[in-house]
Amino acid sequence: MAKPAKTATEAPQRPEQPDRQLGPVMKFFSGPAKWADDRTGIGGIMSGRIPNIFNLRKVFPDHWSFMLGEIALYSFIVLLLTGVFLTLWFKPSMGEIEYNGSYQLLRGLPMSEAYASTLNISFDVRGGLLIRQIHHWAALLFVAAMLTHSMRIFFTGGFRKPREINWVIGATLLFLGMTEGFLGYSIPDDLLSGVGVRIIFGAVLSIPLVGTYLFTWFLGGEYPGDLLVPRMYMLHILLIPAVILALVGVHLILIFYHKHTQFPGPGRTEKNVVGYPFFPVYTAKAGGFFFIVFGVIVLMAAVIQINPIWTYGPYNPAEVSAGSQPDWYIGYLEGALRLMPNWEWHIGATTWSWNIFIPAILGFVALPGAIGIYPFLEKWVTGDDLEHHVLDRPRNAPNRTAIGVSAITVYVVLMIAGANDIVATHFHISLNSITLVLRWGIFILPIITFMITKRICIGLQRTAYDRVLHGSESGVIHRSPSGGYSEPHTPITQGEAFAITQHHEYQPITPGPVTDANGVARKGTTKERARRPFTRWYFGHNVAKPTAAEIEEAAHHHGGHEAEGNGQEAIESGERADEQVGAGHSD
């Protein structure tokens, strides 16, 4: 049977392939290919002569959670494509006109050109409503995928050296994506998004010292003025997409340079990467996934209505609707604004609106800020300056996992708070009670979920180590001649046992000696001492993985039980005797 190929070039040939005769396609392209190569050296790039960036057979490991970033990337491409289409018809102007398009229920009403052109796209341009809805669903999925992707990387520790830069780029992309989405749904100037713009500018006003100046400066005068939509439009189609594209480019180049991380498993080490070649397998899977993402978005846009601005009406500063919420990714800010108690300082002739500044301004930068800074905080606590290319199973980093879950708890509490009026009407609860309960909940619930998650992780670690030492339960109950009941265990494969025990076992960092070898006081001892309680807390509860000696001992112990006659079970479960853990064989 085939042994795993050692390197890319040793992959076995498929028997059906003819040897090394160029097919018609390759013959056709050989002329143009040589022309291009003479001028760009592209052949060298494709084959990997520039070390470490690219070659056609570069290896990518295969796991579904590695495709979450692709969902974000492909949604972004869909946004670019549909966005270009929309710019052909959208008029970014707040000039007032009287509507006389085909949507009867708004006939004759005064509205901005922006709103009227969006109605035009929705009703008078064939396929326009479809493209609008594809664009909006793709925007929701873009941010959702970025958040899911960043959660995957967080829980598996994929942000550790050398990937901190990519993590910070990712946090920036999340921030930019949220901003871009907000701008995008505000430029049609409808009543729902207009209320959101009003709120954001009210938040700008709350910035101490400079808020009023920023407000007037960006609006070009009073609110709403007539410069807002054109300015938001410029940011939305020009500046921010350019920055996003550039950052995505750097993000991808770094992934290619570092190679992708991989989960622990047999044959996977910190020094290699096991997977499929870029060409053809990864190209097909990733390229095909683009069409799947695109297809799902189009199908959603085909049958599920989103952002029906014609039912909202044109923006009017004296109108509002019950149940006004922003798009989901701004929901946590909306919730923070709703929960915040009404703290405002009136000092002399100045007003300091903490009730708005803290949730809306600090909250907006706190999410990407907290995300971006985490790798550096963790590095300080763990003192770990080595590279990591094998991912952590979340259970093996209980504190990190618990921190992540409690952060998600805070986020979810804020999202529920942002929809509190819809929760109130649908579940027949008092609106005021929801707000009061969540004001407490936002502090208490994360603590509770932290504790629960940590315990679950530790429990899972123990279960996994139990499997290594004792095998998995076979479900067969044995009664011995003397009357005792026992359940024989089936040994797990060596591959699984290796995967469970592969990770590095961290110890809390002890501060070094106060003086060095020559008796001179060492620098940095205060920082080391300050770090000590954190590192002890972070690693203190880790369950020690079984040592080789413990595994040997457990195997002997179980060897006794198994002799009693469950060799049957061992064979039935398909495990082979020489693959039993602790039998003392290496490969």
Added chain:
Amino acid sequence: MSTSSGTSGVGGETHEEMNPEQQIAREDYAGHDMPVHEPAHPVPDPGVEEHIPRLTDVDQAAADRVERQVVTMFMLVPVTAVLFVLSYYLIPRDSFVDFGPLHASAKHVALGLTLGIGVLLIGLATQQWARQLMANNEIIEERHPGHSPADANEEAMNQLTVGIDESGVPRRKMLIYSALGAIGILAAPALVLLTDLGPVAGPNYRRRTFETTLWKEGVRLVNDITYTPIRPEDLEIGQLVNGVPENLKDLTGAAFNDAKAKAPIVIVRMNPADIKIPADRKDWQVAGILVYSKICTHVGCPISLWEQQTHHLLCPCHQSTFDLADSGKVVFGPAARALPQLPIKINDEGFLVARSGFPVPVGPSYFERDSRKDLGQSGEYR
């Protein structure tokens, strides 16, 4: 490929005791001496699992079947494309599809389903091809450390040093300082050019804009949208009117919107016996008819959710609640200041008119706002 079991240097010692050079061996670039943990492996690495062929690798018929599936899926895509084009031109704009809960434009649904299915089929076919027919041997590639090889770094340092020497800067440092300063100062004109994005919000500007609305003495209160003026006898107890100043209808475009963002009011009529009217506001109301700004003092949403019996006005945005029977004080929610009240009176013709402008700036707070004359919270919910 497997690492030997047993401890190695890095795993057991605390990091402080190792110096940086020991941690990161930079001799060999191509893979083996990567700056990574070499953890103790109680279970030895069995190596990558053996490759077991798929059904399509051993069974030619199965592989042919999959090939047919893939090709069929690809060939269906032109069909969906044609259907898309036909739907685009042929389905009337005003026909609708009624299918269960779906009541939507038929053209839209047809365009979306054809395009979506077509695109999805390309993806599904490609995946089937990759999963079942492309070679799926896992291959292994060596990693390299994140850093560049030692000689590359040295070379880079050399080139940098030689270049700096040749530039003349080490002896004449002012060259580089003045050059950087000159380029850096270009930021000033660039930033200054942005100043005219908007007016400077100095005290005079603020007085004219933030602190002024269309309301002044004698301006009639009229119903929003219809501009019908209002007499007190038109209003019943429990009535709410969304009002604007009559002179709003003289404005259009941006000026109209700017004024409408500050001037709207809510007019409510309550039984005087049920409400608190402080002595200094006795002539701000007419027979239990009180007028408040419609713009929330939190972040500026318009409010008109009024509860007739509790006299509470709820803003739907963040649930700030104001008690209109108690000078608009805040009873719940994140708003910090009471809703400004507009003093009103009856003019000679019997219509409701403003007695003056708003006594405080309306709308959200801003840093330079003098909020000492505003009211705060009512004791009710707190």
Added chain:
Amino acid sequence: MRLLSSRRRHPAAKALLLVAALFVIGAVYAAVAPTEQSAAEPNTSQQVTKGKELFSVNCSSCHGLNGEGTSQGPSLVGVGAAAVNFQVSTGRMPLARPGAQAPVKPREFNDEEVAALAAYVATLGPGPAIPNASQYSTDGLTDEEIARGGELFRTNCSACHNFTGRGGALPGGKHAPSLVGVSNLHIYEAMLTGPQQMPVFSDQVLPSQQKRQIIAYLDSIHQEPNHGGLDLGGLGPVSEGIVGWAIGIGCLIGFAIWITARGARAR
């Protein structure tokens, strides 16, 4: 005369005579019998008496024996027939239990009983009468007028009832109900009488013509198909976000799992 007497022994004479007599009696009765009172004219004492009976059994425990109000319910003096018609024929009244919200529930009284109650309460004090059909009919309104009705709706009503009248939250566990499926008459009466927490929109400030425009807008927007697909309840970005995560990310993760799954092996 001779025509009739010469045929008085005709076999059909008796039958015809009977029919004629019935016809005459019917005609005389129709001429003198009182016409059935429409609820808009609560002056028939019979109706008022019936209404008072119904009232004392079903309503007086909360509203007082003479509608003067108690601690459990407000005074009904001056609320008018329109208010009673609205509250009782939508089933809000009688309340099943005391509470802040009077929800719509199956009505307990038929049209005749509602009319009687309305007639009785109207006698307690002058108040808005039940509007006649021309006041709430939406016939004859132009597209521009219906569009204007939309603007009026969004200025006066959507803050409580949502953009398209799907309902909204009020403080303390109350809510402004959905307007989907509510009859034109009831919408008119609600605006006119200001039920429970809803404010009053009197005809002097918001005349019939404008109320008709609002009603016409609501009718149109509720009958209109959802051009872009399923409308997810008309609640806006909250449901869109939930669907985006559940269906969008859910489906795509499902596909990702399929793409990277090991699949069937030959052994």
